[in-house]
Amino acid sequence: MLISCALPISINLSGVSRFSTHDAHTTFVTETPPHVVGGFRWGGGQYSRSNESVRSSKAKRFQYAVRSEVQKVKGDMGGPSDDGGLYMGFDFGTSGARVMVIDEKGDLCADGKRMYPVVPEAEWASMWKDTLFSLIQSLPAEVLSRVVAVSLDGTSSTTMIVDRKSGEPVTRPILYNESRPQALPFVEAIAPPNHTVSTGTSTLCKLVAWWIEGGSELEKDVLMLHQADWLLSLLHGKLGITDYNNALKVGYDPETEDYPGWLKAQPYASLLPQVKEPGALIGHVASDIASAFGLREDCEVYTGTTDSIAAFLAARVTEPGEAVTSLGSTLALKLLSTSRVDDARFGIYSHRLGDKWLVGGASNTGGAVLRQLFTNEQLKELSSQIDPSQPSPLDYYPLPRVGERFPEADPNKESRLSPRPASDVEFLHGILESTARIEGRGYKALDELGATPLKAVKTAGGGAQNVVWQKIRERVLGVPVSASEQTEAAYGAALLALYGRRGWVQTAQENLVSSTS
Numbered sequence: 001m002l003i004s005c006a007l008p009i010s011i012n013l014s015g016v017s018r019f020s021t022h023d024a025h026t027t028f029v030t031e032t033p034p035h036v037v038g039g040f041r042w043g044g045g046q047y048s049r050s051n052e053s054v055r056s057s058k059a060k061r062f063q064y065a066v067r068s069e070v071q072k073v074k075g076d077m078g079g080p081s082d083d084g085g086l087y088m089g090f091d092f093g094t095s096g097a098r099v100m101v102i103d104e105k106g107d108l109c110a111d112g113k114r115m116y117p118v119v120p121e122a123e124w125a126s127m128w129k130d131t132l133f134s135l136i137q138s139l140p141a142e143v144l145s146r147v148v149a150v151s152l153d154g155t156s157s158t159t160m161i162v163d164r165k166s167g168e169p170v171t172r173p174i175l176y177n178e179s180r181p182q183a184l185p186f187v188e189a190i191a192p193p194n195h196t197v198s199t200g201t202s203t204l205c206k207l208v209a210w211w212i213e214g215g216s217e218l219e220k221d222v223l224m225l226h227q228a229d230w231l232l233s234l235l236h237g238k239l240g241i242t243d244y245n246n247a248l249k250v251g252y253d254p255e256t257e258d259y260p261g262w263l264k265a266q267p268y269a270s271l272l273p274q275v276k277e278p279g280a281l282i283g284h285v286a287s288d289i290a291s292a293f294g295l296r297e298d299c300e301v302y303t304g305t306t307d308s309i310a311a312f313l314a315a316r317v318t319e320p321g322e323a324v325t326s327l328g329s330t331l332a333l334k335l336l337s338t339s340r341v342d343d344a345r346f347g348i349y350s351h352r353l354g355d356k357w358l359v360g361g362a363s364n365t366g367g368a369v370l371r372q373l374f375t376n377e378q379l380k381e382l383s384s385q386i387d388p389s390q391p392s393p394l395d396y397y398p399l400p401r402v403g404e405r406f407p408e409a410d411p412n413k414e415s416r417l418s419p420r421p422a423s424d425v426e427f428l429h430g431i432l433e434s435t436a437r438i439e440g441r442g443y444k445a446l447d448e449l450g451a452t453p454l455k456a457v458k459t460a461g462g463g464a465q466n467v468v469w470q471k472i473r474e475r476v477l478g479v480p481v482s483a484s485e486q487t488e489a490a491y492g493a494a495l496l497a498l499y500g501r502r503g504w505v506q507t508a509q510e511n512l513v514s515s516t517s
């Protein structure tokens with residue numbers, strides 16, 4: 001049965017070795033997958049802090065409402081039709097990047113994936129740019145010519161300092177999990193106690209570290225951007241625009257929808273980007289980009305988000321108490337909560353989502369450690385020999401390198417992976433179980449600080465395919481654990497383009513359309 005994308009072909013560009021130029025993989029969907037009309041009702045919930053400040057008219061713009069149940073193809077989602085337009089979302093994760101193209105019903109039409117090649121730090125930004133353009137080029141002309149909206153997610157607090165005019169990076173990007181503890185005293189001196197920025201891995205610490213180490217001399221010539229902002233600017237040609245998810249860790253307050261006074265008073269405040277809500281229209285793709293890649297001149301670019309929030313959007317979690325664990329290279333927890341919780345001592349912060357909050361944090365444990373020890377094939381083979389009903393007696397703290405962000409913010413925390421048993425099955429069991437325990441500690445910490453109690457977990461990321469791990473996690477967490485139907489953050493980024501473009505923006509609570517009401 002052909003899908004609404006009506007793509008006549010199926011191509012599989014087989015991958016090449018991981019460290020070659022690109023691990024190419026592009027497939028076009030020719031079967032109609034059980035399509036989901038993504039999303040949930042962002043609105044109507046009560047939460048404890050300053051409801052009025054969020055329920056401002058401006059805030060109401062963020063309350064999306066879309067059908068929250070799986071629908072067959074014929075479901076009419078309402079909203080203006082795009083006459084067969086397609087929506088393209090990019091995910092720039094920790095180990096690679098993906099693109100997904102969906103139609104207005106949420107059916108997947110095409111996707112592509114590139115593992116990042118190993119390049120020197122100074123070439124990270126140009127490698128990301130090459131990866132973005134090669135992903136676009138991997139899609140067929142008839143798909144690209146139908147794309148009407150684009151969005152993109154990147155790793156949170158990956159920080160870039162770029163030339164204010166050319167957009168060229170003036171220094172290498174500082175990655176999401178890098179720490180700049182030397183800036184912490186300066187940040188703690190200006191920010192409220194235990195503020196989200198008061199941790200070495202925050203975007204603000206990275207900006208301040210660069211500033212105090214000589215960057216201040218460039219004040220008039222540079223801007224600070226996040227990875228997602230910079231990559232999107234390559235498509236729309238404007239500089240200095242971000243979203244309030246990416247801006248959280250530089251100090252932006254999504255509740256007041258502004259940078260706080262203590263941050264605006266700083267000499268480096270002039271480097272801070274303008275903040276819009278996720279899925280906000282930035283503009284059309286630049287004409288040179290449109291002509292180079294066969295995109296429509298009127299293809300629109302929308303602000304993005306972070307990778308774990310895109311994974312949350314893809315999972316279509318609808319109720320407070322439901323959570324999404326992104327089991328990618330890292331372990332990122334996102335709990336939908338009616339109350340906001342922030343405490344830098346534990347690496348806990350809240351992202352805004354309409355009038356609710358995504359409470360959580362990101363641990364450095366997760367798939368990156370597994371990748372250091374096992375191939376994906378070994379993971380499958382060894383996992384199949386584990387009995388998930390039996391706890392492992394091994395007590396590890398698996399980290400890919402020194403430093404942890406959540407549920408303890410400790411830049412000096414060392415990995416613990418000993419004693420290593422002779423059996424690799426027992427070793428992997430210990431790692432999966434210990435990672436599940438860290439996940440459990442994370443959700444317990446959110447509960448103890450007043451977030452909506454956990455009632456179910458969906459899983460995104462590469463680890464979501466591991467059913468044995470899922471059963472271990474279910475035993476450890478004590479709530480139902482399942483894999484998201486869409487585990488790819490790129491699908492969430494495509495939904496963001498769809499919601500932004502289709503005007504799924506409601507101007508008043510009473511106009512919210514939702515099947516959950």
Ligand SMILES: Nc1ncnc2c1ncn2[C@@H]1O[C@H](COP(=O)(O)OP(=O)(O)O)[C@@H](O)[C@H]1O
Nearest residue numbers: 093094095328329367368370371461462463466
């Ligand atoms: N069967 C498996 N069980 C557990 N983890 C897996 C399995 N297959 C792959 N992974 C892990 O998934 C991770 C990649 O997930 P992905 O979401 O692509 O990461 P990211 O987007 O953070 O780079 C790798 O670190 C890999 O070790």
Ligand SMILES: O=C(CO)[C@H](O)[C@H](O)COP(=O)(O)O
Nearest residue numbers: 155156306307308330332362
């Ligand atoms: O671990 C990460 C990279 O994969 C990011 O830190 C993750 O996105 C969590 O950050 P946020 O909660 O701001 O999305």
